[in-house]
Amino acid sequence: MQRTVRPFDAISAIAQTQYVLWEYITSEFVDRILDAVDVNQELLAYEGENSFHKSNEIISLCANHPYLVPSQRVFTQSITAYQNGYYDLAVISLTTVIDSVLSQASRMNTHKPAPRVEAILEKLKESESISDSEYAEISLYSTFRSTSLSFYKFAPFDEDEPENLNRHWIIHGRSKREKTQLDCIKLIHFLYGIILLEQ
DSSP: OHHHHHHHHHHHHHHTTTOOOOSOOOHHHHHHHHHOSOHHHHHHHHHHTTTTHHHHHHHHHHHTSGGGGGGHHHHHHHHHHHHTTOHHHHHHHHHHHHHHHHHHHHTSOOOOOHHHHHHHHHHHHTTOOOOHHHHHHHHHHHHHHHHHHHHSOOOOTTSOOOSSOOHHHHHTTOOOSOOOHHHHHHHHHHHHHHHHHHO
């Protein structure tokens, strides 16, 4: 049972950081996340492996998707800002691209992962084994759902700025927190998560 539950604990920890993940996570990565003092720092280290090859590949996959056609110019400029270290500008423009892609995706017949995830979770309750692809699906659903809930959560301006990225604060120019490379990577993952969920 421990082998079955530990990946869920890691997925839960990752979901709280607004990092959308859609792949099966190895036991080594689970250990890295669960043993991390700071999950965000561990995710940045993970992304930094192989000179950010993973993030660059995701950028290419997004750039070539039909949903990006209406915002191609803004997306290209967002990525240029990101690659040049202008993370605050990249976060603002990536947020608008996400809004555009999400708007397009919601007008189409979309795949609804929730019932499939529930069926997989039922397997866990019945102590059946869960395949690697099913773990990956749970990871995508859980991390995407958590990210979207916190990113789009209404946060009044007369309260403290949320610790996580918040669309309301970003788009209305109220966010004062300095944005980081990892913030941009999180939004790139969120963007690609929308594409994956629609598929």
